[in-house]
Amino acid sequence: NAGVTQTPKFRILKIGQSMTLQCTQDMNHNYMYWYRQDPGMGLKLIYYSVGAGITDKGEVPNGYNVSRSTTEDFPLRLELAAPSQTSVYFCASTGAGGQGKLNEQFFGPGTRLTVL
């Protein structure tokens, strides 16, 4: 199993541009999450999904959108990039009673985004 994969690894955007961060998991997990990590600030939840077709806002959703059309994929969309969205973005997934320890979130390798 590849686990949680994210693309791209790095990206530089200009202010006002849009992009989609891709996230795919092959563990048949129901729950998926998007976090952003800023230096010294821990991980902040942006959006999450408890299953295909169901998404909800986390702590810092402004400026982002998500969709969950399949169990495997959970893309994160930035519509109008701003310098405040410069961060490292992590996708994670977990499955109640599935692989690994109950509640364990499996993280992808991250996408480092810079908005200039």
Add this chain to the structure above:
Amino acid sequence: QQQVKQSPQSLIVQKGGISIINCAYENTAFDYFPWYQQFPGKGPALLIAIRPDVSEKKEGRFTISFNKSAKQFSLHIMDSQPGDSATYFCAASIKGGSEKLVFGKGTKLTVNP
């Protein structure tokens, strides 16, 4: 509102020493307390976790101590090794709450050889 407070922000320990990282929480509905380890350029990975029905959990050199009345929990790394140098995050979640985690701000641990 920061629901999980973590300290210290950074920690330097000599090889063979004990590393201690502390966390405090406010929400009494939290019932799952994991610690994640993150190496530079990687995503976090679960290290060890505890539920509030026990006061301590040990896995190898890593121990979580949990004090429900004080709403505090801590990570102890015994016989710290240079390979333990990483950033450690405590977290908390509510059962049935979509398994969402609230993270502390992290502790950068450096173990000197």
